[in-house]
Amino acid sequence: MGKESSLSGSLFYVFTVISAFLVILFLLGIFYILFSESYLAIREFGLIGFIFSQEWDPVRDLFGAAPTIFGTVVTTLLALLFAIPVAVGIAIFVTEIAPDYVKAPVSVAIELLAAIPSIIYGMWGLFTLSPIMAGYIEPALQQTLGRLPIVGILFEGVPMGIDLLTASVILSIMIIPLIASISRDAFNLVPSIVKESAYGVGATRWEVIKKIVLPYSKLGIFGGVILAMGRALGETMAVAFVLGNKHQITTSLFDAAATITVSLANEFTEADTDTYLSSLFYLSLILFAISFITLGAAKLTIQRLQRGGAR
C-alpha cells in the first residue's frame, strides 16, 4: 500500500515536472523559430530600420513595421478605454446592485459573449456594425467632437465604417466579458463583514463601492485587464474584417489601418518572396516581444501592489 502510493506519487511528480518544462520548451521553440525565420529580414532591414520604417511595398520588397505596430497599439488601447468602464460597471451591477433573479441571466449572457468565436464578431462587424458606424455614429461624432479644435483631427475624413474606431469597438465588445467576469469574481471576494460595517456606519452604496469594493479588488480588475489586453493584442479575425488592412499611420480614427496579426493572416498565404515571408515572421517576432514586455511589466506591477497591500 505504502509502496504503491509512493510510486504513484513519484509518477505524478515526474508528470508535473515534465508538463512545466514543456511549456518553457514551447516558448523557447516558438522564439527560436520566429527568430531564425525572420533572420533574413533582420539582416536586411535591421531593428531600428524595420520598427521605424513606414514602407510596406511587396512589389519592391521593402518592409517596415511602424504602421502595424501603430495599428496594434492604438486598437488595443482604444478597446481597453471603451471596455474597462463598461465591464467594471457590469461587474458592479451584477455583484452589488442587481436582485438575484437578474444576476443569473446577466452573468450567463456575459459568459456566452465570451464563447462566441472571433470570426463571428468579424462578420457581424462587417455586415451590421460597420454600416451603423458609417451611417450614424461616425457622422454624429464628426458633427460634434469633430468640430472642436485639436480633438477634431481624430475625426477627419469620410466615415466608411472600416477604420480604427470600428475595429476598436469590436475589440472592446470581445474583451468586455473577460474583464467583467474576472472583476465580478474579485468583487465577490470582498469580505461581506467589511461592507456591512461600512453600511453600519452609514455609508451609502456609492461610497461602499468607491471606498471599499473597488480598492479591495483592484488587483483582480488589473489582472482581468491584463488578460484582456493580451487578447486584444493578438486578436485577428474580428479585426481583419473591419480595419481595412492598409499599412499607414493616420491621425484620424476614421482611417483604415493594419495590425500585426491582421497583416499576418491576410498576407501569409500569398507571400511569394523570401524577404516578404521573412518580414512577416519578423512582425510576429515583434508582437511576441510586445506581448512579453507588457505582460512582464504587468506581472511586476501586480507583485509590487501585492507587497504594498501586505504592508
Add this chain to the structure above:
Amino acid sequence: MSLKNLLSGIPVMLITLFTAGYSLAGSTINGAGATFPFPVYSAWAYTYYKETGIRLNYQSIGSGGGVRQIVNRTVDFGASDAPVEPEKLEKDGLYQFPTVIGGVVPVVNLPGIKEGELRLDSETLCGIFLGEITVWNHERIKRLNEGLALPSNKVTVVHRSDGSGTTAIFTTYLSETCKGWKQKVGAGKSVSWPAGIGAKGNEGVANYVKRLKGSIGYVEFAYAKQNRMSHVRLKNRAGNFVEPDFESFEEAAASGNFDAERHFYLWLVNAPGKKAWPVAGATFILLAREKTESNKRAVKFFDWAYRNGDEAAKRLVYVPLPESLKNRVRDYWRRNGIY
C-alpha cells in the same frame, strides 16, 4: 473482463487501421495551393472518385503555400494562380500547366447607371485607381461615355486588402497597359495602393462596393456573375468595348500565346483577340519533375478533367481551356513522359 477483451482487441484494430490507411494512400493524389480553383477541383475530385475510386485531397492554402509545398516535395502537385517564371521552374525542377481560366471584373456602384452601361479603357481605369480621377463626371470618363448622364459623386476606390491572385491579375493588367501604374505601383499579389480602402476577400470588396455610392472595385469574374454586380465594359487591345462573359474569356484564352517551351508562362492580360476580355488569367498546376509515378496519376486526373470537367467548371463559372490549348498541354505531358 470485458475491458480486458477490449484492450486485447486494440492491437488488431490498430493494424487494420494502418493497413487500410496504407492502401488508401496508394490511391490518393495530394495537392495544395491556390484558393481560387478550389471549388472546381473539389467538384472534379468528387466525380472522379465516384468513377475511379481514386481520391484527390486538395488543400487550398494559397498559391504562395502551394509553390512552397511542391518545392519542398511534400505534395504530389502544387497549384498557383500566378504563373511561375520558367527560370524558377528550372531551378526547382518543376513542370507547369494551366487548368482553367478566370478573370477579374471591375464593378461599380453609381446612381443612375445600369449594369454594363459604363465604359472604361485601361488609361482611365488606371487614372481612377491611381487617385488622379476623383469625380465620376471627370472629362476623361465623359469622353468614353457620350450620352450617359454621369453622376457627380466622388470616386471611392475599393481594393483587396489580403494578398490574392485576383489582385495580381488586375495589377498586371494595369502595369502592362499604363506607364504611370508601372512606375508608381507595379504588379503583385499585394501592392502598395495609392488610393482607396482595402477589403478582405471578394465578398469584402463586393460588400463595400454595394454599400458605398460612387465606389469602384474589382472582383473575380465568378463572384461578379453569381452576385449580379454592376460591372463595367472595358476597351480591349483590339479597340472594342467588351462584356465580361464566357465568350470574351474564351476568346482571350484562345488568342493568348501560351508557350509550351516556357511551361505555359503567361499573364493573360490585354489579349489580342477581337472580342477578348482584357483582364483574365489561367490558374496553374505544378509538378515535381523527378516524381514520374505520382505525376502520371495527377496528369491522369487532369486529363480526365479536361475531357469530362468542362460542364462542372462552367456551372461554377470557371472558363474551360480551349481545345487547342488542352492538346498543347497533352503534347507537353507526352514530351516529358508523364502522360
